[in-house]
Amino acid sequence: MGKQGDWYLPEIRKDDGMTTQDYAYRRIFNAIMLGAIPPATSLTMRGLAAYLDLSPTPVREAIRRLSSDQAVEVLDNRRIRVPQMRIGRFRELIELRIVLECHAAVRALPHLADIAIADLAAVDARMDAALGMQDYDQLTHLNHEFHRRLYLSNPDQAIMPLIESVWLQLGPFQRQVLKGVQSYYLVDHHKTILSALRDRDADRLTVAIADDIRDGIGRSGAEALEGSQDLPPAG
Amino acid sequence: MGKQGDWYLPEIRKDDGMTTQDYAYRRIFNAIMLGAIPPATSLTMRGLAAYLDLSPTPVREAIRRLSSDQAVEVLDNRRIRVPQMRIGRFRELIELRIVLECHAAVRALPHLADIAIADLAAVDARMDAALGMQDYDQLTHLNHEFHRRLYLSNPDQAIMPLIESVWLQLGPFQRQVLKGVQSYYLVDHHKTILSALRDRDADRLTVAIADDIRDGIGRSGAEALEGSQDLPPAG
DNA sequence: TCATGGCAAATGATATATCGAACCGCCTTG
DNA sequence: CAAGGCGGTTCGATATATCATTTGCCATGA
Numbered sequence A, B: 001m002g003k004q005g006d007w008y009l010p011e012i013r014k015d016d017g018m019t020t021q022d023y024a025y026r027r028i029f030n031a032i033m034l035g036a037i038p039p040a041t042s043l044t045m046r047g048l049a050a051y052l053d054l055s056p057t058p059v060r061e062a063i064r065r066l067s068s069d070q071a072v073e074v075l076d077n078r079r080i081r082v083p084q085m086r087i088g089r090f091r092e093l094i095e096l097r098i099v100l101e102c103h104a105a106v107r108a109l110p111h112l113a114d115i116a117i118a119d120l121a122a123v124d125a126r127m128d129a130a131l132g133m134q135d136y137d138q139l140t141h142l143n144h145e146f147h148r149r150l151y152l153s154n155p156d157q158a159i160m161p162l163i164e165s166v167w168l169q170l171g172p173f174q175r176q177v178l179k180g181v182q183s184y185y186l187v188d189h190h191k192t193i194l195s196a197l198r199d200r201d202a203d204r205l206t207v208a209i210a211d212d213i214r215d216g217i218g219r220s221g222a223e224a225l226e227g228s229q230d231l232p233p234a235g
Numbered sequence C: 001t002c003a004t005g006g007c008a009a010a011t012g013a014t015a016t017a018t019c020g021a022a023c024c025g026c027c028t029t030g
Numbered sequence D: 001c002a003a004g005g006c007g008g009t010t011c012g013a014t015a016t017a018t019c020a021t022t023t024g025c026c027a028t029g030a
Helices: A020-033 A046-052 A056-068 A087-111 A114-132 A136-152 A159-177 A184-200 A202-225 B020-033 B046-053 B056-068 B087-111 B114-132 B134-154 B159-181 B185-198 B204-227
Strands: none
Touching: A020 A046, A020 A056, A046 A056, A056 B056, A056 B204, A087 A136, A087 A159, A087 A202, A087 B087, A114 A136, A114 A184, A136 A159, A136 B087, A159 A202, A159 B159, A184 A202, B020 B046, B020 B056, B020 B159, B046 B056, B087 B134, B087 B159, B087 B204, B114 B134, B114 B185, B134 B159, B134 B185, B159 B204, B185 B204
């Protein structure tokens, strides 16, 4: 394997006014979220800096933020890596997603205007299109956007950063999951979520969110982890 | 007001092998957790660096981590501050604490050995002592340690960093809360928690945790926020 | 063949230098 | 006396320099 052949950082849209450090953060964030960096890959700040054509300083700051997000771990020997997944931690993360996202959805519900539900439906439609084109990175993006928009409808929310942290920790699975046979189930669950939203039915909403998570990444991830203590890389 | 008279950073035990950046992080983390930095105080990286007798670089990295923890916000004009609290966000944070910590406690329950419950009781006893001596910083520390130990009993837990983030965001209230008249209620709730743990009763545990949070910081904080949209500084 | 010692290169941590933007007082002007 | 403008000062962002560790690799020897 090449010295730096194990990972890549998908390009992102670079807003101006974006600081270099922020750019590095989002670039790496995005890569982890999409599963483009296999777990246990050893990263170096200077290597990332060279890849991004930056000095080590802003990359270091980005890595610090990501370590607070639990997206990477900084080992004692100062090595940086995306954590290896273990079955126990995986189950905890899935349960966390369910608890957090059900809570977030229910608390967003009173704030959700009809127009916002229509926007969500539009995102869902774009997911169908992305699925048709087998554009899995885009599918992952849109799935996150669907959930994010829903939860952010609550103007006082403080939960979204926590949810994103869990997403990040599950990031290495996203790719693998969406390529699995369960993909259409995920989309179906979104239809159920939309229906519950339109009826303002908190109970059905909770069930739909939980099912979405469990049948999506939950089921596929658990399958991938079956039998082995550690998760095989998503590649 | 003096140029730097509004805040101070309580000293902490400095392990060796601790990196300077980590030291800065923990020092500021601790200060926010104890409410030693009033909300809306304008901080500068150079000012913090001078106070800690460090170069700006490690302080900057610590601030980045804290911004990912939602403990500080970095404004567009590059000003750094502990966020102002608003009543809506406060309610969200309290509900978040309840959801997260009830979940964490229930999932810790099966892993909790009798000896660990005894340890928790010992921490609670130290809280009674700290209360007697009116050592509120210590009381806050011990309160966090009580909860932290409980939740960390689950070896696969991934929730603790999220809970700490919420604690941090509520940090500016801790001081104010523990000085309030509700202090003994808090301790009483810990006795109820311990009782539920001994009986391995998940339902009673959930109620006890929720009551602990609601009657502790929840009630006092809500009182402080009553009538005003913004929270007065804890000073 | 495989363990071991050691050296050169790479790395992380931190301090410092530099640069442009933001801020702060003060002074002018109406 | 109030509002606006000007210039020096401070600040954050980033690049670079420095230093102690760590890594990796290769030679040596069991």
